[in-house]
Amino acid sequence: MKPRYPQNRRGSKATVLLEGRVGTDGFLKDLRVLAPADAEFADAALAAVRQWQFTPTRLDGVPMEVRMRVTVNFFMDQ
Helix, strand or coil, X not given: CCCCCCHXXXXXXXXXXXXXXXXXXXXXXXXXECCCCCHXXXXXXXXXXXXXXXXXXXXXXXXXXXXXXXXXXXXXXX
């Protein structure tokens, strides 16, 4: 799912840096905003990224958690 651009922020640009762990089930855990960001953009980024699912990382065939960073850029194409 792509992040939804906040309606009342149209025309604004923002970057939200997130960090979390990809769990053994492929879903992100402990997802948080790393750097100060506008609350509306941060909420939109968190809501979208929380729904992402990944193929679990395996080490010697055993699923393991890995740390991951995600950068979400908000901008409007003119």
